[in-house]
Amino acid sequence: xxxxxxxxxxxxxxxxxxxxxxxxxxxxxxxxxxxxxxxxxxxxxxxxxxxxxxxxxxxxxxxxxxxxxxxxxxxxxxxxxxxxxxxxxxxxxxxxxxxxxxxxxxxxxxxxxxxxxxxxxxxxxxxxxxxxxxxxxxxxxxxxxxxxxxxxxxxxxxxxxxxxxxxxxxxxxxxxxxxxxxxxxxxxxxxxxxxxxxxxxxxxxxxxxxxxxxxxxxxxxxxxxxxxxxxxxxxx
Numbered sequence: 001x002x003x004x005x006x007x008x009x010x011x012x013x014x015x016x017x018x019x020x021x022x023x024x025x026x027x028x029x030x031x032x033x034x035x036x037x038x039x040x041x042x043x044x045x046x047x048x049x050x051x052x053x054x055x056x057x058x059x060x061x062x063x064x065x066x067x068x069x070x071x072x073x074x075x076x077x078x079x080x081x082x083x084x085x086x087x088x089x090x091x092x093x094x095x096x097x098x099x100x101x102x103x104x105x106x107x108x109x110x111x112x113x114x115x116x117x118x119x120x121x122x123x124x125x126x127x128x129x130x131x132x133x134x135x136x137x138x139x140x141x142x143x144x145x146x147x148x149x150x151x152x153x154x155x156x157x158x159x160x161x162x163x164x165x166x167x168x169x170x171x172x173x174x175x176x177x178x179x180x181x182x183x184x185x186x187x188x189x190x191x192x193x194x195x196x197x198x199x200x201x202x203x204x205x206x207x208x209x210x211x212x213x214x215x216x217x218x219x220x221x222x223x224x225x226x227x228x229x230x231x232x233x234x235x236x
Contacts, residue, residue: 019066032053052171052173053154058180059211059213064113070111081114082115083114084116099144116157201222
């Protein structure tokens with residue numbers, strides 16, 4: 001398997017202001033971005049630059065879009081790696097593939113986004129079938145994280161942070177939790193994604209207690225269904 005086969009290419013620019021975040025999460029991400037914009041000034045004071053971020057929590061609540069927005073705001077290339085795609089029965093090959101992607105990110109001074117991080121960052125000893133190989137993979141991951149340079153940004157995302165090895169979690173300078181949005185947040189989101197469509201195409205009611213991704217799928221499905229009915233009526 002070639003390294004290019006492992007990387008998900010996504011060139012769609014996303015602005016930070018287009019990501020729906022809680023005030024606390026937004027503040028942390030804005031500071032991360034500012035630290036990289038003023039990196040030389042921070043170095044004069046001997047201050048480290050935050051460049052290792054763990055995003056965790058409910059699926060479909062903005063972890064991937066946050067990574068895209070950070071890369072776009074910093075003007076850095078984005079490398080997306082879904083870790084479930086590199087798991088190999090031969091753990092040694094998985095370690096090699098992982099190192100290749102990290103090396104690529106370092107060369108490109110990129111934002112490296114590791115999705116489904118818990119796939120290989122599981123706590124050492126969680127697996128009854130573990131005969132040492134998984135432990136070595138986790139140790140390799142720890143070393144790659146430790147030596148990841150400050151001019152790059154490492155962002156890991158997980159829906160199951162509770163199974164990640166504590167030694168790996170400690171490597172991340174900031175850890176940001178994503179939860180299902182409340183009704184007010186979802187209303188703002190619905191307003192934002194529906195404003196470009198005529199009101200007659202909008203859903204009659206809105207679904208709540210779901211993720212942003214689920215809300216978008218629902219809203220667009222209703223809009224498309226109503227638009228198709230209009231188009232068919234014109235042809236009749």
